[in-house]
Amino acid sequence: MREVAFIKQNKEKWLSLETAILNNDFKDPDELASQYTHLINDLAYAQTYYPKSKVIIYLNQLAAKAFQKIYKTKRQDTNRIIGFWKTEVPLICYQYRKFIYVAFIIFFAFTFIGAISAANNAEFLRSILGDEYVNQTIDNIESGNPMAIYGDGSNWGSFVKISIHNMKVGALAFLMGIFGGIGTLWVMFQNCIMLGSFQYFFYEKGVFWESVRGIWIHGAMEIFAIVIECAAGLILGASILFPATHSRYTSFKLGAKTGIKILISTFPFTFFAGFLEGFITRYSNIMPNWLSVGIILITLSIISYYYLIYPYKIQKQIIQTPTLPSV
Known part of the structure; x- marks a missing residue:
């Protein structure tokens, strides 16, 4: 598949996930988990077939945001506090x-x-x-x-x-x-x-x-x-x-x-x-x-x-x- 077709096929899905993360619009953690899995698959595909594409950077950043959101939905409060310094902040520092x-x-x-x-x-x-x-x-x-x-x-x-x-x-x-x-x-x-x-x-x-x-x-x-x-x-x-x-x-x-x-x-x-x-x-x-x-x-x-x-x-x-x- 050509890169243009790949982006066109998945663009709406990626933008939907990005908007949902930004607005905290996830009532079901399983929904986020499923979308994250699809995103990682898209990222792996892009890294394989379009190694020099800018879309990899975008998908990397989106994956980082999704991963942070997953940590936020964990049920254990103590893990949330630890996860803030262990995972969330480092991911933010990488992104920025x-x-x-x-x-x-x-x-x-x-x-x-x-x-x-x-x-x-x-x-x-x-x-x-x-x-x-x-x-x-x-x-x-x-x-x-x-x-x-x-x-x-x-x-x-x-x-x-x-x-x-x-x-x-x-x-x-x-x-x-x-x-x-x-x-x-x-x-x-x-x-x-x-x-x-x-x-x-x-x-x-x-x-x-x-x-x-x-x-x-x-x-x-x-x-x-x-x-x-x-x-x-x-x-x-x-x-x-x-x-x-x-x-x-x-x-x-x-x-x-x-x-x-x-x-x-x-x-x-x-x-x-x-x-x-x-x-x-x-x-x-x-x-x-x-x-x-x-x-x-x-x-x-x-x-x-x-x-x-x-x-x-x-x-x-x-x-x-x-x-x-x-x-």
């Missing part, structure tokens, strides 16, 4: 992986701009961080403990305060996506400019390594999570600007729901980063290098695996599994 990649590209670009700006303007850092913070950090560097500022306050107080602050930043980055993604880019710009100029400041003072092994103990997860939250904001913005085949309102609802799920998925990482900053970072000056570097690499590996690698494994598992999970 380009937004995550774009968010990281923008992150590195903005951070670089911050570092270059600080290097070419002596007053730039003070205008970003404030005289009090800069002066206090200079005093800490001169006293031999560049990371002393992280030792202020109690462990629990710092943990709670920092975690709440970072959650607010993440939520703001997502919600500002409602302005077509421009608001999200502005939040990202502010934070990246601060990060880039802040790191250059330590480089200029000759304590760059000390800052890296201290700040990034908690920063690996904290900054990574913020980038993911900004990706959620970009998804929200794109859903408004580019509704594709949906109405703008329907596209917005879908983008908002997707973005909220991604935002919620970052909260455990944000809390753990807050814990590290409140309880561990303050002792970085007395830690051996292997311990601080080990913490940084482990935390960065965990969150990188979850958002960048694990989604591919889940998607591959779905495509290669010919049978339907029980519902």
Whole structure:
């Protein structure tokens, strides 16, 4: 069968399934199971006979959405909670992986701009961080403990305060996506400019390594999570600007729901980063290098695996599994 005929023959069925998933119009789980089975068969056929066709991408995405819906209809509530982080979020991250990649590209670009700006303007850092913070950090560097500022306050107080602050930043980055993604880019710009100029400041003072092994103990997860939250904001913005085949309102609802799920998925990482900053970072000056570097690499590996690698494994598992999970 020619590809055009294949698409024409099945197009109405695929669009019907997509609309039903979007509107949550499934009263009988068996109905969804049956349609999912047919969809997987169509995908396998397309992969065999039209390996370079764009229809494979569409069917992959539709299969991912159908699989998520199947998990939602499971009877066990505990499985629903586990399935959210184990399957649903990774599938969403796979489907919207380009937004995550774009968010990281923008992150590195903005951070670089911050570092270059600080290097070419002596007053730039003070205008970003404030005289009090800069002066206090200079005093800490001169006293031999560049990371002393992280030792202020109690462990629990710092943990709670920092975690709440970072959650607010993440939520703001997502919600500002409602302005077509421009608001999200502005939040990202502010934070990246601060990060880039802040790191250059330590480089200029000759304590760059000390800052890296201290700040990034908690920063690996904290900054990574913020980038993911900004990706959620970009998804929200794109859903408004580019509704594709949906109405703008329907596209917005879908983008908002997707973005909220991604935002919620970052909260455990944000809390753990807050814990590290409140309880561990303050002792970085007395830690051996292997311990601080080990913490940084482990935390960065965990969150990188979850958002960048694990989604591919889940998607591959779905495509290669010919049978339907029980519902």
